[in-house]
Amino acid sequence: MLAFQNMQPRATSFVQDASPGLPSPRASHDVTPTMALLLVAFVATLLVVAKLVFSKKEHAAVGMSASGQPVIVTDVQMHFSSMVAFMVKWAIASIPAVVILCVIGALLVPAMGAMIGALAH
Secondary structure (H helix, E strand, C coil), rough: CCCCCCCCCCCCCCCCCCCCCCCCCCHCCCHHHHHHHHHHHHHHHHHHHHHHHHCCCHHCCCEECCCCEEEEECCCCCCHHHHHHHHHHHHHHHHHHHHHHHHHHHHHHHHHHHHHHHCCC
């Protein structure tokens, strides 16, 4: 059985200090409690979003009528030109969502890269 009573944490660094008066270049890559908290919050947010996105919702495919009876739509009668117009409107309506997702991605990718880079050092 091993005894861990007298073990002290030991800081080791592979970077040699150029001069004793200057801060170590490694000091900027230390993981702060704030960064660790941000990483935990980000992972928790991803888990919540994944649960919302991938949860199976039975009521999305089956609607309910006013009398409480389930309603299942099996066919939609549309002219081809009306369907094309609907799909064009749908594509145009998705542009703001794509812009918002790009902005979120542009903010999250560098932040995650910095956090992962800080954890790797």
